[in-house]
Each structure stands twice: as C-alpha cells, then as structure tokens.
Amino acid sequence: MSDQTRKRVSCTLFLALTLISLINGDDINSIQLNDDVLGLIVFKSDLQDPSSHLSSWNEDDNSPCSWSYVKCNPKTSRVTELSLNGLSLTGKIGRGIQKLQHLKVLSLSNNNFTGNIIALSKNNNLKKLDLSNNNLSGSIPSFGSISSLQYLDLTGNSFSGTLSDEFFNNCSSLRFLSLSQNNLQGQIPSTLFQCSVLNSLNLSSNGFSGNPSFVSGLWTLQRLRTLDLSFNALSGSIPLGILSLHNLKELHLQGNQFSGSLPSDIGLCPHLNRVDLSFNRFSGELPRTLQKLSSLTHFDLSNNLLSGEFPAWIGDLNGLVHLDFSSNGLTGKLPSSVGNLRSLKDLILSKNNISGEIPESLESCKELEIIQLKGNGFTGSIPDGLFDLGLQEMDFSGNGLTGLIPRGSSRLFESLTMLDLSRNSLNGNIPGEVGLFIHLRYLNLSWNNFNTRVPPEIEFLQNLTVLDLRNSALIGSIPADICESQSLQILQLDGNSLTGSIPEGIGNCSSLKLLSLSHNNITGPIPKSLSNLEQLKILKLEVNKLSGEIPKELGELQNLLLVNISFNRLIGRLPDGGVFQSLDQSALQGNLGICSPLLRGPCTLNVPKPLVINPNSYGNGNNNEGTNGNRASNSSGKSHRGMFLSVSVIVAISAAILIFSGVVVITLLNATVRRRLAFVDNALESIFSGSSKSGRSLVMGKLVLLNSRSSRSSSSSQEFARNPESLLNKASRIGEGVFGTVYKAPLGDQGRNLAVKKLVPSPILENLEDFDREIRILAKAKHANLVSIKGYYWTPEMQLLVSEYIPNGNLQSKLHEREPSTPALSWDARYRIILGTAKGLAYLHHTFRPPTVHFNLKPTNILLDEKYNPKISDFGLSRLLTTQDGNTMNNNRFQNALGYVAPELECQNLRVNEKCDVYGFGVLILELVTGRRPVEYGEDSFVILSDHVRVMLEQGNVLECIDPVMEQEYSEDEVLPVLKLALVCTSQIPSNRPTMAEIVQILQVINSPVPHRMMDSF
Template structure:
C-alpha cells in the first residue's frame, strides 16, 4: 500500500512539474520531494494524537509543518523532531527523499520491529536518535556508511546480535555513540578505536562479553565519557589512561574486569565520576587518586581491593558520593574524612575496618546516607551524627557500645531508615524516636537495651518495619503500636515482654509478618487478629498463651506460615487457611490442642453431657436435708448399680458385635463363592485370563465428566500415531493430541507396561486419588484409558514446554528467561510441592523434581508433572529405579540413593534446592569437563563461602536484583543440606520465598 501511495505521489510530482512549465527550475521539484517524502513517511505511521495533522500533501513546502525545520536559504528540510508523540508503525522509505536532512529524532515513541536493512538515509545526516522505542533485530547495514554522522543514539530498544567490525569503518565524524539498554552481544569491535573524534561511548546494559583492549580505548584522546556498565566484559586497565586529558566519566560497573588500577589514573585531572563497582579489581587504591580534585563520585564496591583504608581520602574535597563497600579494606577511617564537606553518601560496609567512628564526620554537614555495616567498629556513636539531616543510618553488625543518641530536630524531620542491629548498645530507647515523622524502617535488634518500648512508637505514621528482636526489652506490647495502620513487619522475638497481646493488634491492617515468639506473653490470642487480612507469617511460639485459638483466624486466607508451639493453648484448630496443613513442629508443646499430630489430651471448652439419674425425681421429695441424707445413704448402692448396668450394656454390645462379625463373614464367603462362579463362567465364555470386570475394548474415562464417558476408538494406537511426541520419561512417552470435535489440545502419557496395576478398578481408584490433587501449579489429570495391553493418562497441555527446554535447549533467537520469570517458576513450583506434601495424608512424594518435570504455560506459570505416578506401580523394580536415578543425576537426595525406597518429603526439598541452583546459574547440576567434573551444588557452596557467589549467576540475565538472588542462593544451600532434618519443609520454603519477594523499604535478611 505504501509503495502504491509513493508511486501516486511521484505521478503528482510529474503533473506539478508540467504545470510549472519550463520556466521553473528543478528546485521546485526538489522542494516537493521533501513534501512527498514526508507524506509517504507519515502514511506508515499511527498518530494517536494527530500531532502531524499539519502535514498536508497539498502544500508546496514542508517548512511550516509541525516538528519540521528547514534551511532558510534553500527551503530544504534539515530537521525532523518527533520525540514523545506516541507514534507507532515503521520507518518507511519516504525519508530517502529528504536529501538535505541533517537531524532525525524519533525518540520516546512506540516504534517496534526491525528496520528495513536497505533503508538509506541522506549522506548529510549528522544526528540520528531512535532511542526509547521497541526496535528489534540487527542494526541496518545502511547505517554503516553514514560518514557524516556526529551523534547516533539507539539506546533503550531491543536491538540484538553483534555489532560488526565494519560498523566503524567510516566514523571519523562520530562524536556521540550510544546503544545502551539493548541486547547486543559478542565482543566490542576493536575498530571503534578508529573513531578519533569520539567524545562519548555508552554500551551499558547489554550482553557484550569478552576481552576489552583498553590500550586501544586510551588512544581515543578526545573521549570524555566511557560507559561499559552491566555487561560481561573482561580485561584489565593498563597504564596510559592519562593520555585522555579531557576524560570526565569512567563507568565500568557490573562486569568481570580484574587486576589493579593504573597508577596514572590520578592524572586524569578532569575526572568527575569513577564507578568500578561489582567487578574483580584487586590490589590497593593508587595514591594518585588524591589528585582528582574534581572527582564527585567514587565507587569501588564489590571488588577485592585490600590494604589500609586510604588515609589521603580527605584531600578529595569535591566528593559527594563515596562507596568503598564490600572489599577487604583494613585499619581505621582517618579523621580527615571530615574535610569532605560536600559528601552526601558514604558507605564502607562489609570491610575489615575497626576503631571508633570518627567524630569529625559531624563536619560533613551535607551527609544524608551513612553505611558502616559489617565491620569491627567499637566505642560509642558520635552524638553529633544524630544532629545531621541524615536519611539513612546503617551501623549494624559492629561492636558499638553505649546508648543510642537522641536525635535533633533536623534528624527527626529527615530520617527514613535506622539500622543499629547486632551491636552491644545499652540503655533506654530514646523517646524522641517516636517523633521521627518520615521513619519507615527501624531495626534495633540484637542489642542489650533493657528498655521498655516507647509508647511514642504508635506515632510513627510512616513506619513499615519494626524489628526489636533479642534486645532484652521488658514491659508489655504497647496497645497503640499500630495506630498508624502502615506497619507491615513487627518482630519482637526473644525479649522479656509480659502481659497479653493487645486487642488493638487488629488495627495493624497492613501487617504481613507478626512475630512475638520467645517472650512471656500470657492470656488468649485476640480475636481481632482475624482482621489482619494481609498477614502471611504468624509466630507466637514459646510464650504462655492460653485458651482456645479463635476460630475466626481461619478466615486469614493469605497466611503462609504459623507457629503456635509451646504455649498453653487448648481446643480445636481453626478451619480453613493454613491451619489444617500445619506440621507437628508448629503445634507441639500445647497439651490441650486437638490435633491428630499430637499425643496429649484434647481439651475443649464445651458443655458436658447431662447424666440422667433414674432416682432423681424420687429424690425431689422431702426436705433438702432428707434429700442429702438419702443421697449419702444410697450413694454406694447407686454406684454399684451404675457399674452393673454398664457391665451389662458392654457385654450385650460385645455379644451383638460378635454375632454381626460372624454374619458378615458368612455373607462374604457366600458372595465370594458366587463371584468365583461368575468369574469362571465369564472366563470360559471369553477365553480370557484377565480378572472379572476388566474392559475388553477400553473406554476413555473423563474425571470431570458428570455423565457417562464417551467411547474411545477401538485402537488408541492409531490416535497416538497421528499425535506429536513431545517427551519421554521414566514412566512413559508423552504426546500432544487434539481431543474431541473441538480439537482441544491435551497431553497423553502412554505408561510403561512393566509393573503397572493390572486390574481396572485398582487403576481407577489410584488415578482418581491423583485427580483430586488440583492446584494452579500442578498439571491437572483429566482422565485415563485402560486395557490390559495399554494404559494412558490424559492431562492438561502446557503450551510453553518444559523448564529444561528453556534453560538448556534454548536456541539463540529465543530470549533467555528473565529473573522475574525465574522467580515466578521457583515460587510456583514450591507452592505446588507444598500442596502435595501438606494437603494429603499420607503426603504425595514426587522424588523426581527436575526441570524436565516442570512445565510452563503461556504466562510462564510452572506446573509440576509426573507427581504421584509411583502409586500406579505395584512395585518399583530395579530397572525403573536405576533409570530414575540416572535421569535425575544431581537431583537425587543422598539418603534416597543410599537407602533405596525409604523416601520422604525432604527428598523433594533436596531436588528443589538443586533446581534453584540451576535456575539461578543456568548450568546443569553435573557438568563434565575434559579433566574434571563440576558438581553445581559444591561449586556454589565454595563461592558462597568465599563471598563471590554472584559470580555464578547466569550471564544470560541482563539484570537481576542482587537482594533477591543472594537469599535465594542461600535458600538453595539449606535445601540441599546433606542432613535431611536440616532442610526446611516446602511450606517453609514458600514462606521464605514470599518474604524475599515482598516489597518492603528494607528487606530483612532471610538467613
């Protein structure tokens, strides 16, 4: 259509040319070339806001059109700026008519798809901006020859593939080049060193990998900005960087660069920003850095830098952001740090620093964030620090002593996060903390405060996390603790709190975690807790709580974990929610609770049944004294009479039961004789060796069908021959089959014949048990087909295949799984396993958890397949077991391999832990090299112990949140413990994953 319009417009040109006659020169036609080209370009666009309404094909010039600029002297279009108009469609070839175009900017629109490779823009173009769209595919080859271009911005799209070496063959005029936030891969072309005029290079947030020749980069003497962040690049920084005199920014964050820093880096006197974080740089910081008087941003976090903390840091007086965290720096922070008067952000967390916190930091009046976590600082907190306008204070995991300073009015108006946990702080919690109007996160846990909880905490309107665990708190839980209604996490574990849980706890409408365990709380559990609709975790163990658990708690549908063990609770458990799935460890220590998991007495507060005394009416006659004397005189005889009646009733009942048993036994003998006669008759008629009642031709049984099941074709093999095979496992082969006249797609598993249950009624019973295991993360069993020769299971079909295919069999054109989808798969699989383990008695054990048994629907929701199929086997023979262990190499729990058939839920937990590692790393559980064998579990454990565990994260993931990946890896280590009892239950795994994913201002560490 566009070609037809373009042809029509060319005809119009000819007509116009004829109308002008010979007196007009070719300039008039060229002017209309601009009009026609833009009209053709517009015809390929969708303009939702009619921003291009002024573009009219009847105009003789485009210079008056919206978003178009022309050269006043020639009247030719030189600039088109269509930024942020919400345009979509494609870039058509109409732009090729604009022979004097110098600037084309289409950023912040909705263009998508690939750009026509043959698109050839004007040789005069100097600036091309296609950023913030959805373009995909490779960079058009026509872009390679734009020798006049000075600025090329393709950032924030979905371009992929490699940038060819020839791309920079004609780049002498190029000043600005950005392809950030795309999906480019491979090495950075070395020919980029030919772009001698380059001022800025931004290749960040792609998938570039391989060695970077920085010696060639240093030859770009006009370079001012270099951004290679968030790739998988490697190499070291050699000396020679000082040749780039105008260099202002070096951003190398989140790569695999290594080695020491060049000694002459301090000679780049104009350097303003230096970000080397999240790499493998080592050695000491060059002292030449102290010459960088203009440096405002310095980050070396998450490397292997060592040696003494730089004592010359105070000379870098322009610093506003200083992050030296997660290295191996030792020694003390010098007092000269107080000279950094512009410093707003300071983090030296997780090093090996010691000594006092410098009091000179009080001079850093612009400071808003200070993180000293995970060092060996001692002494008291400088009181003046709490007089600054700080927004975040993290002094946790040190050896600080003394009291918590009271905050100034300036701090009360600014502080958002305060973490002083795991120190040795003493004294009262300052009442002023109740006046921190912006405070969202407060953690004073693991100190020795011996303080009451200030009642002013109820005034903290923005507080979402309050963690006061193991702080020697005394007194009671304040009744107004939830007056704000915003509290999401309340942890008061391990203190000496007394009294009852306040009824006002029900006002915590935003609470998702409530932990009051290991205190001395008494009284009953308030019914008001039933109003905590968002509550996911409830821990009340090891208290003195008594009475019955309010039945209303069963209405809390979001509960994932509950522990009420070791109290004095009695009565029934609430129905609904998670209470019917609680294991013994969550209930034990309450000798009055009613649960089949507990051995103690069941005590319920219900009226006792009335006992009718046959002499009661006679005893009503006479005075009370006479009645009393009569009762005393006849009490013994009444007692004996009662025992005699009881004995008579028991003997009579026993006699009746015995007669019943004899009668039923005789009846069974008679029935069996009749059935045997019928069996023999059918056997002789049908000449069949099968058991009576077995179908001869087979029928498809649909478990959801309320009416009779439709007959299947007489030969199911012919249906399977037409189907497509999609997988094969230990239990049989799986086919994709259209079922019925509507062509509904189902999956059919043709079971192995070895040791499958041989009688249809037994097979039907076991399949129906599996059919009841319905859960969003389990493959639903739809029906079955049975004959003595062939057994088939009909299940739902998962359109996205198996997790195995997405992790290890992915073709390059399909993008890898994002972290969001990987976490969704982990959480869904955990929920499915928890349902199998905790919703059935006895629990359904899978013990073959691996990616090939995790299927994915169209939204990447996981569905566990092959669960409970062992129920269909009369025995697990050596062949089946051998095949299972071999096919699940690396997933098998050690105790399962050693003890053969002694399996329990912990075997599934082990396999799930290995699957976590596989999802995070993208590697197989066992990999064979030329000279060694890599066991993924051991490999990750070693990296975790060395503090380098993020090195094992799948490099195919472009971005991932470290504060989620790290605790997930730690969870995997716990799940794959060699000791089964050390592994969590799947309900606990779900709880932990929910906590990891729950958005709170500062997520607590799960481990």
C-alpha cells in the same frame, strides 16, 4: 479517504514521482520542491498516530514547511529538521524518509517505532540522528558513508548482532555516540579509534566482550569526556595509558569482568568527577595517585576484591558527594580525615574488615544523608553528633558497637527513613525519642542487649513498615497501641522475655504480613482481633504460655501460609478452613489439649458445664410455714439429697472400675508388645550375625566403616577411635547444618578423605542398637546422585556419621555466595543439577526401601562433584533426630529452611510426606533459574519467590525473572517449561503436585529434541 487507500495512493505517487525524477533529472523544479511533501506523506502512511499529532500534514500542500514538527531552510524551502519526540507514534521507518535528501536532524525518540533502520543509511546530509527509546530491532547498518554525522543515539532499542568493521570507517565528525541498552554482542570494532573528535561514548548495557588490547586502544580518544562501558562482558586488566585521556570527566566501567590492579595513572586525569568501577574483579591496594582527583564527586569501587588498609588520604578528595567502597576486603581504621569531606552525602563502606571506633569527625560532614557501615568490625559507641545530622539512612548492623543509642535531634527526626543497629552489643534503654522519627519506615534493633521495655512511643511511627526487635533482651509487655501504624507489614519481637498478653489492638495492623512473637513468656488467649489481619502470611507464636482456644475466626485468613503455635498451653479444636487444617504435628505439639489426630494426649474442649439443680432449693421458698411444714420440707430435701449422692457415688465407682480395667488391659498389651519386640530384636541380631563373617559389632567407642577394612587397618581410624575429639579439632571444618557440624578427615582406605558429621543430640541417638540399625539402612542407598554413607562412631556422649567427601562444595556457595572472581553457573550446569537432584529424590521416594522423605531439601544439602553433578546429602537423617514415639525434635533447628517447606506446613515444620519434598524441589528449581533466594527481605517488605514468579508468568514477563548472570546462554524452550514445572511443584494444593518419578520424565522430555508441549498444560 481510508488509511489503506491513502497509503496506496501515497505509494503510487512516490513511485511515479521517482520515475519522473529519474527521467528528467533536475529540470522540473516544482517536482523537486514536492519531494519533501511526498516523502513525509509516504513516511506518515507507515505510522499510527493515535493523538493526531500529524494532522497538519496535508498531501495537497505544495510545501511542508508550515507542518507541525517540521523545519525548513528559509532560503531553499527544503526540510532540514524533523523532530517527533514523545508523540506515541507506532509503525516503521519507511522508505519515504529517503526523499528528504536535505535532512540534517532526525529525532524520533520516545515512541514505539519497530523494524529496522536500513532506510536511514542513505541520508548523506544527516548531522544528528536520535532514535532512542523505541523498539527498533535487527542489526545496525553501517553509517560509514555519512561523513557529516555528529550525533548518533540509538539507546534503549532491541538492536542485536555485532557491529561490522566498517561501522566507524568515516566517523571523523562524530562527537556523540550512544548504543546503550541494546542486545549487541561481540567485540567493539577497532575502527572506533578513528573517531578522533569523539566527546561522549556510551556502549553500556549490551553484551560486548573484549580483551586488554581493546581497552588500551580507547585511550587514544584524547578528546573523550564521557566513557561508559558499564554492564557488558569486558574482561582483562586495564593497562597503563589512561593518563592520555586528559579531558575525561566521567568513567563508567561497572558490571564487567575487569581484573588485576587499578591502573596507577588513573589518578592523573585532573578533570575526572565521576568514577564507577564497581562489580568487577579488581584486586590489590588503592593507588595513591587517586588522592590527586580533586574534582571527584562520585567514587564507586564496591563489589571488587580490593585489599589493604582504608586510605588515610581520603580526606584530600574534599569534593566527594558519593563514596562507596562496600563489599571489598579493606582493613585498618576509618581515618579521622573523613571529616574533611564536607560535601559528602553518601558514605557506604559495608562488608569490609574495617575496625576501630567510628570517628567523631564524621559529625563535620553536615551534608551526610546515607551512612552504611554494616558488617565490619567497628567498636566503641555511636558518636552522638551523628544523630544531629539530617541523615536519611543509617546502617551500623553487624559490628561490635556498645553503649547507648543517642537520642537524636529535631533535624534527624524529620529526615530519617531507615535505621538498622542490629547485631551489635548496644544496651540501656531504647530512647523514647524514637517515636519522633515521623518518616521512619524501617527500624531494626534486633540482636542487642537492651534489657528494657518496648518503648510505647513506637505507636507514633505512622510510616513504619518494618519493626524488628528480635533477641534484644526486652522485658515487660507488648505496648497496647503498637499497631497504630496502618503501614506496618513486618513485626518481629521473638526471642525476648516479654510478658503479659497479646494486645487486642494488634488487630489494627491492617497491612501486617509477618507477625512473630515466638520464644517469649506471653500469656493469655490469642486475641480474636488477629482475624482482622487479612494480609497476614506468617504467624509465629511458638514457645510462649498462651492459653485457651484458638479463635475460630483465624481460619478465615485466606492469605495465611505459615503458622506455628507449638509449645503453649492451648486447648480445643483447630479453626475450620485456611492453613489450620493442614498444619503439621510440630506446629501444634507441646500444648495442653489441642484436638488434632496428629497429636497424642488429652483433647480438651471448653464446653458449657451441665446445669445442675440444687436439691436444697426445694421447699426453701416458703419461710412462713409452721414447724411441721418445715420438717416436711427438710425431710423432703434430705430425701432428694440422698438420692443425688447415691447416683454420684454410683457413677464415680463405675468410672473407677472402667479406668482400672483399662489400665490392666493396657499393661498386659504393653507386656505382650515388649515380648514381641524383644523377639524381633533377637531375630534381627541372629540374622545380622549369621550374614557377616565378623559379626555385627555394637561396641561403643568404635569407629565402624561399613564394607571397608579401614576400621581395622587404617592408623588414622585407630587414632580416631582412641581420641575422636582430638582428631576432629585437627580436621577441617567444612560446614554446619541443622543436623550437625561437618568435618573433613582422612579416615578411608589409604588415608582417603571422608566427611564426618558430628550429630546434634537426639533421644534416639542414646540407643546404640537403634542408631546402628538406622545407619545400616541408610548405607544401603546407592545412587549416583546420593552421598553414600560409609559408617559411624557412637558413644553415649557423641555420635558421628561418616560419609563420602565431595570436594566441590555445595550449591549454596556456588549460587548465592559466589565470589566475583568465580564464574557463574551456566544453564547447562543448572539443568544438570535440577535433573540429577530429581533422580536422587525419585530413587528415595520410589525405589529405596523403606521409602524415604528427605525433609530438609535446600541448596546447602546439594553437594556438587567436579563435573557439577549433584549429590544429595542428609537424606533420612530426620529419623535419627526423632524420638521413638514419633515426636519431632525442637523445630528451632529448622529455621534456616524457611521458604523451602510446603505452605500447608508452618515454616519450621517437617512431616512424613513426599509431597513436601516436591515443594522444596520446586523452590530449588526457582532458585537455580532466577538466582534469587526463596524469601527475600527488603527494607519495608518481603518477597516469596514462588509468588513473584507466578505473578510474572501471569503478566507475560516471566523472562525478566531469569538470572541475568547467565547472559542469554540459555534456551527459552528449556527455561520456560522448567519454570512452569517449578510452579506446579510449588502448588498450594499437595495433590496437584506431581511425583518425583513424573518430574524426572518431564525433565527428560524438556531436554530432548522432541517438542515438549506437554508443559503447556501446567
């Protein structure tokens, strides 16, 4: 019998038997006994059972009590329990389940049931209902009529909507309730407080909202042992009254928007063993009553706004296993009483303002596995005893620690997986014992003062994935076997004083994705073995003394995206294929003779020297000839030598004549060009003088405010002209970027604030006329989404650019540096920023004359006004920081642009191409939609945002990329096309990227009511 036929027969039987029951009541006992058989068969007919777990369910049986997963009451033979957990069943919970009127336990967890659960709301005898981890949806019906229900678990489904006020009308028996990991919203019904015997309440990971009065009502549930409201949108302060929860053991409020002080009576719950209040907005000092929580094992207050000194009473909580106070504003010293925490495994205090030395008493915490003190003000040396513990992770980065790295013990050698001592002032040798950390995956010792060699024992770290030794004053050569670890993915040795050559063995790092050896004194050729690194994405070799030709085999590295080989002694042609054919000038400049149309200067090729036959070889082969024969041979040799020399002299003379002629011609041409340029300059000066009443002032040391009278009348402007450095010292410093430092100063009309950027040195800034001309061109750019240029100040020693002041800060601070107390950007605001930025760039590319490429588009250069309208800053400044012959400035200034520059360029490159702006704009879109940075580094890998989103889109999971802080307030019909547009903008092939004018049109279509299917082609 087919499934469809069986289903039709079962449904017919169900209807027939129901009709007979209605007619005859309870008189036919055999039919009543078969209600359970019929109900289960009808229930099975709505399911798919790929593993035939329900094969014993036979519709011809008189009773289901012998069926698998079914239990009956032995006296009545009625079904009381149905447990189908984890059987990979799919389908819906149909009406057949309604026939099981004596059912007390229904457990269908960890399957793939879909649809709603309305059919279950009429089973009046249910005591336990477990539907967790399925794919059920719709609203949750009221279970108010089921007075017997004691256990209700709907965790991990897709239920949505709000809970009705009647949901908890009759919950006097309910002891366990979990609705976590659904899509429920709105306020939690006040009838919840009628569930007087509730022991465990879990409403986490939904969208519930509420105010302090709701939270206050929770404390009436005096039998509550576990309360989990984490990851919702609950807000307000927590009122006093928690003391009434005398039986509470676990309190989870993390991931909400609670604010205010911690309730002082929270420490009076004697049985609390887990408290997690992280990722909220709690402020103030820690209440002293917390020290009474003697049963506490897990204590997490991270990512709040707490202040005050680190509590000295922390040692009284001697049962603590996990302590996390990271990302707050705690001050003072870490007390020695922390050594009393003998059971402590995790100590996480990163990103506070704790100072002083690391207490040696920590050595008494023998169970410690993780210690993170990153980003504080700790000083002194690292206690040797910490390296005798069985630590797994140790992060002391970003402090002021000095002295030596302890050598460690056998216990640490076998346990440590992550060690970060970067950004301190450690010195001395890196101990050779570092090679004994057999499980170490992440090692970061960068930004210290070791002044020692790279320990060769590094080769023994077979599990190492990240090795970062940047800027640590390292000397000597790179160990030959540094790449013995087949798992190494990131190797950074840049910014040291390393010498010698790049070892051939570096080609053994088969997993390497990032190799950075820049800013050293490395010599010799680039080894061909680098072509073995098939997963390599970033290669940085700039500012060394590398010589020879670039191995052509490197062009076969298909995954290579970013390369910089500038400022070496390399010669010859670039490899064919790969990223090398699209390298920018600044990735190549500063070499002896690389052959590229982007570079000026000689092109040197290593070609075989021509074969020259020695003229003396003729006649020298026969030594037995007589005197006459020798003379004949000698005279013949002289004749040939004379002929050879004559030809050489002729060639040399001809070459000299040609070179001399070329020099004369070039000199004459240069003189002509100089005369023409002088004529053009004089003509321009006349035009400017004739078009202005006051004339064009080019007096150095004068503050020039274009189109304003403030340069003459404002007292602050006059003071600025007299002593600009003094005024800048008094002004507010509001930012710093690759082009200079920005201040806020009252220089406009009636003391209006303007932004003053003190520009970094550049050759073009040394010429007042060139500087004045460039600034006046940029000042003509007038657009609602561009920061307007107001003027400048120039002396040979200092050049300042004056522009309008935007008071609301930049996109970087709103997107990536947001304080927990600051609301996240809404989707409407993000879309407004995307569209406005696109319009500003389109104006620069297509309307403004001359067309201008931004070069350095990123969130710090997107300023926001009071209504979150974007204004692009720093446009066109790249021309102020290039020499007159077109060579770009030192590209170290663009290191913070990593991730925004197109893949055909090296990570620090810029070039005149509007498609580069399009790529950077695409990355900016991805940042705004996902809330993530363009490149994110983990412990053992790094993620390029555009690659990640592209993979998620191909897998059909792109919605998981959307910034979770937007909390479903966006429209998928807008977000998905915008994400697709971003991926088109970040295409690997520049010609595939749209223009900014096309992008503006697409964005306007996306936001219009007209269907925007045009994005489906992307």
